[in-house]
Amino acid sequence: MKILVPVKRVLDYNVKPRVKSDGTGVDLANVKMSMNPFDEIAVEEAIRLKEKGKATEIVAVSVGPAKAQETLRTALAMGADRAILVQVDDGVEVEPLAVAKLLKAIADEEAPGLVILGKQAIDDDSNQTGQMLGALTGWGQATFANTVEVGDGNATVKREIDGGLQTVTVKLPAIVTTDLRLNEPRYASLPNIMKAKSKPLATKSPSEYGVDIAPRLKTLKVAEPAGRTAGIKVGSVDELVEKLKAMGVA
Amino acid sequence: MKTLVWVEHDGSTVKDATLATVTAAAKLGEVHLLVAGQGVGAVADAAAKIAGVSKVHVADDASLANGLAENVAPLVASLMGHHDAFLAPATTTGKNIAPRVAALLDVMQVSEILSVEGPKTFTRPIYAGNAIATVESADAKLVITVRGTAFDKAAREGGSGTVEAVGGAADAGVSSFVGEEIAKSERPELTSAKIIVSGGRALGSAEKFQEVIIPLADKLGAGVGASRAAVDAGYVPNDYQVGQTGKIVAPEVYLAVGISGAIQHLAGMKDSKTIIAINKDEDAPIFQVADIGLVGDLFTLVPELTGKL
Numbered sequence: 001m002k003i004l005v006p007v008k009r010v011l012d013y014n015v016k017p018r019v020k021s022d023g024t025g026v027d028l029a030n031v032k033m034s035m036n037p038f039d040e041i042a043v044e045e046a047i048r049l050k051e052k053g054k055a056t057e058i059v060a061v062s063v064g065p066a067k068a069q070e071t072l073r074t075a076l077a078m079g080a081d082r083a084i085l086v087q088v089d090d091g092v093e094v095e096p097l098a099v100a101k102l103l104k105a106i107a108d109e110e111a112p113g114l115v116i117l118g119k120q121a122i123d124d125d126s127n128q129t130g131q132m133l134g135a136l137t138g139w140g141q142a143t144f145a146n147t148v149e150v151g152d153g154n155a156t157v158k159r160e161i162d163g164g165l166q167t168v169t170v171k172l173p174a175i176v177t178t179d180l181r182l183n184e185p186r187y188a189s190l191p192n193i194m195k196a197k198s199k200p201l202a203t204k205s206p207s208e209y210g211v212d213i214a215p216r217l218k219t220l221k222v223a224e225p226a227g228r229t230a231g232i233k234v235g236s237v238d239e240l241v242e243k244l245k246a247m248g249v250a
Numbered sequence: 251m252k253t254l255v256w257v258e259h260d261g262s263t264v265k266d267a268t269l270a271t272v273t274a275a276a277k278l279g280e281v282h283l284l285v286a287g288q289g290v291g292a293v294a295d296a297a298a299k300i301a302g303v304s305k306v307h308v309a310d311d312a313s314l315a316n317g318l319a320e321n322v323a324p325l326v327a328s329l330m331g332h333h334d335a336f337l338a339p340a341t342t343t344g345k346n347i348a349p350r351v352a353a354l355l356d357v358m359q360v361s362e363i364l365s366v367e368g369p370k371t372f373t374r375p376i377y378a379g380n381a382i383a384t385v386e387s388a389d390a391k392l393v394i395t396v397r398g399t400a401f402d403k404a405a406r407e408g409g410s411g412t413v414e415a416v417g418g419a420a421d422a423g424v425s426s427f428v429g430e431e432i433a434k435s436e437r438p439e440l441t442s443a444k445i446i447v448s449g450g451r452a453l454g455s456a457e458k459f460q461e462v463i464i465p466l467a468d469k470l471g472a473g474v475g476a477s478r479a480a481v482d483a484g485y486v487p488n489d490y491q492v493g494q495t496g497k498i499v500a501p502e503v504y505l506a507v508g509i510s511g512a513i514q515h516l517a518g519m520k521d522s523k524t525i526i527a528i529n530k531d532e533d534a535p536i537f538q539v540a541d542i543g544l545v546g547d548l549f550t551l552v553p554e555l556t557g558k559l
Contacts, residue, residue, distance in 0.1 A: 011377070016380065016513065017377040017380040017381055019380075019381045026376070026377055026380075026381055095358050096349070096358070096359070097352065097353060097356070097357070097358040097359075100353055120495075122377070122378060123376065123377060124376050125361065125362070125375065125376055125377070125378065125494070126359070126361045127345050127349070127361060128349035128352070128359050128361065129349075130349075131319065131345075131346065131347075131348075131349035131350045131353070132349045132350065132352065132353035133353075134319070134320070134350055134353075135323060135349070135350040135351075135352075135353035135354045136353055138422070138424070139424060140320055140422075140424035140425035141319055141320065141346070141350065141425070142425075143319075143342075143345070143346050144342060144346075146488070156428065159342075160342070160488050160489070161342040161343070161430075161489075162341050162342045162343070162441070162489065162497070163432045163433060163439075163489055164430065164431045164432040164433050164487070164489050165430070165431045165488075166427075166429070166430045166431075167427075167428035167429045167430070168318070168425055168426065168427055168428055169425065169426050169428055170424060170425045171423075171424045171425070174424070174425075179488075179495075180478070180482075180488075180495055181481075181482070181488060215358075215388075216357070216358035216387060216388050216389050217358055217360065217385045217386065217387055217388070218385065218386045218388065219383050219384070219385050220371065220384040220385065220386055221383070221384040222376070222381050222382070222383045222384075223381065223382050223384075224380075224381065224382070225375070225379055225380065225381070225382050225520075228520055228525075228538075228539040230537055230538050230539070230540065230543075231525075231540055231541035231542055231543065232541070232542060232543070233532075233537070233542075233543040233544065233545060234542060234543070234544050236544075237544070237551055237554045237555050237558060238558070240526070240542065240544050240555060241555065241558045241559060243526075243542055244503075244526075244559070247502075247503065247524065249445060249470065249502075249503055250469075250470070250559045
């Protein structure tokens with residue numbers, strides 16, 4: 001079974017986003033970019049399935065600028081076998097719906113048994129691509145996965161839902177989106193980083209897949225959220241109790 | 251504009267998240283609801299009473315019993331011939347279903363809206379709430395998820411919507427429900443609690459979390475939350491997590507105990523009315539957003555606080 005793992009290049013998790021002064025977006029010039037953390041979890045899960053003998057090949061896919069090659073190389077260094085970059089011009093943002101259409105076209109060609117995606121990207125926080133791919137392929141979707149067990153022709157997935165966990169079984173081929181506690185992604189070793197450089201990486205364009213990536217949402221403005229300011233510090237529990245009483249809480 | 255709102259329910263009652271979604275929908279136009287499930291007549295009757303609702307569509311079918319997106323999404327899409335916008339609460343259920351509906355309609359979804367600025371214009375958080383984008387949709391139909399804490403809840407009484415059965419539900423045959431482990435608790439749910447006591451990594455263990463946080467929460471009648479670090483360390487189950495990737499909460503009082511205040515956590519609670527922080531590190535970022543701070547050892551301060559309330 002082949003596993004398709006889409007990955008996205010985003011502002012690094014540890015970098016505090018700065019809104020551009022002209023209100024057009026978040027400043028991405030000269031800041032560290034990395035693989036979306038939920039996608040790292042997706043790559044890791046695919047590798048573990050391959051190590052368990054449940055998968056034979058892992059294909060990493062990214063839709064993004066030329067620099068997204070670095071993100072794909074990271075996936076290859078972790079253990080993916082080959083990569084496909086659907087390249088767009090620098091600064092072009094491709095919305096989840098268009099990404100899902102590209103992934104559908106790639107899924108038609110590659111015929112994977114599973115597509116494992118991050119549940120959301122930490123830049124636009126949309127949380128849509130996996131579910132949209134589910135709609136376009138007609139496949140089952142197990143979103144927000146906490147554990148994944150691949151059986152004979154199906155996968156049983158424990159999902160993180162409000163209030164607890166839900167278990168569903170999806171027929172293969174299927175879509176899985178990862179939640180935080182599915183696994184802890186490995187770091188690529190130096191030899192594997194070197195090896196990844198010679199793994200195959202194909203570059204395609206959206207038009208080769210016949211997909212229109214024109215955005216449907218127009219961003220009119222990006223602003224800082226209303227800030228909170230630090231309040232007071234109290235010196236003792238008694239003072240805190242008084243404050244709570246004044247608020248009618250205690 | 252005619253809107254269709256996904257009613258989140260537990261088989262007998264309408265959940266609070268639905269009420270905030272109704273408020274958002276009412277800003278766009280006429281409010282219709284969709285109650286989907288099995289044996290949901292009572293839910294539909296309750297939903298029809300929500301203030302501002304003109305019609306409730308009820309789809310009662312075994313294939314809808316567990317809200318599987320594969321079965322629900324085609325049903326919703328089939329109703330969108332007569333509606334202009336589909337709105338779902340940004341709960342795990344809504345987030346699971348809405349994008350599947352959007353793609354069936356060839357619509358780009360607007361996720362987790364914070365406000366309605368115009369018939370097709372909304373604000374939404376990006377970068378874990380570190381920026382707020384104003385976006386305008388160019389699609390003919392709208393598919394939207396709504397952040398519950400950003401809108402007032404519609405009243406549960408006062409409406410007199412008509413109830414209408416809809417057919418056409420079917421099992422897509424690609425997924426099935428196996429089971430659920432839902433934590434049973436007498437405590438208020440995090441997303442609707444008036445007071446929340448949250449614990450962080452500084453608690454050090456699951457035992458200490460129980461020993462220190464729970465008695466205080468009991469005293470205050472509060473919901474119990476946790477930082478991602480505390481959840482990852484196994485002190486409490488995943489559904490306690492407050493933060494951008496966990497639950498977004500906005501209680502009257504949020505008491506953060508031993509939580510340093512990572513951006514990710516702040517994104518989940520910074521809309522709380524009053525934030526109180528107890529932390530031994532006086533430079534912890536949590537104090538930059540806290541209305542009331544108390545610096546010191548939580549293992550002495552919190553039991554003392556519990557005792558004095």
